[in-house]
Amino acid sequence: MRETASPLLSERTSMRLGGKAIAELCIESENDVFLLDERRKQLGGRLYFLGAGTNILAAEGDLPVILVRYAAAGEPEIVGEDDGKVFVRAGASVPLARLLRFCAVRGLSGLEGLVGIPGSVGGAVAMNAGSFGCEVGPHLASVRFYDGVQIRDAAGTQLSYGYRHMRMPGGVADYLVLSGTFSLTRKAKGDISLLMRHKFFEKKSKQPVTAWSAGCVYKNPAPDRSAGKLLDAAGFRGKSLGGMMFSPLHANFLVNTGKGSAPAAFDLMRMAEEEVKRRFSIVLEPEVRILS
Structure with a gap:
């Protein structure tokens, strides 16, 4: 260590x-x-x-x-195949983009919708990362994790997950992901690559994917209530304070323009939450994890 x-x-x-x-x-x-x-x-x-x-x-x-x-080294690997499913295991430190490339070149489908999401496999599992209607949870065959006492293995059917959260068996919420095994299906490599390319450029046209941000700062209050649209309607698209800004491209992305600070970020978030609550009687819940 x-x-x-x-x-x-x-x-x-x-x-x-x-x-x-x-x-x-x-x-x-x-x-x-x-x-x-x-x-x-x-x-x-x-x-x-x-x-x-x-x-x-x-x-x-x-x-x-x-x-x-x-930080254990390792690459994704195919660990089995059964009943039309191919199982790919990846360590927690593997970048999500690397896992997607591994799958694409081998014609393994299921995770294409996650293209453009930054971060590692461990974080994607812990947050049940999702995009374009695709989430990590339904594709997990198993997760290996440390619960603070012991190392455990949980089958995908034992996991409890929902919108941007993942709990291990017994409701364990504080854990360290060691690896995840994904259940995928075979598909033409060209079709997978084309779909991933299309989704990436669609995301790039609508989100500040290269900016200093932490992705979407708030959870959508409901499937038909977008946090970004609420923030936009409340006048926060492009609104800035102390070097922090709600992106002009997507109002639910809080961006550090280069000279931002955490206090400015918290102040801008508080202003946004208060205005959305005042206008729409909706309490925004952060998707970003606050560390203090």
């Missing part, structure tokens, strides 16, 4: 914001997880499982957290 003292969240999150954690512990093999509790007691603070940092809004200052990142 590798350890880094006083890591900066601004260097570990896609929004480029956040203060200093107590330490960062990088898990290099599964058995390293059994060292976490003792090291936590020695360092003080609480453990915070961090993936690629693409869905995090971190506060500034000295944060009482110990970042834990699963």
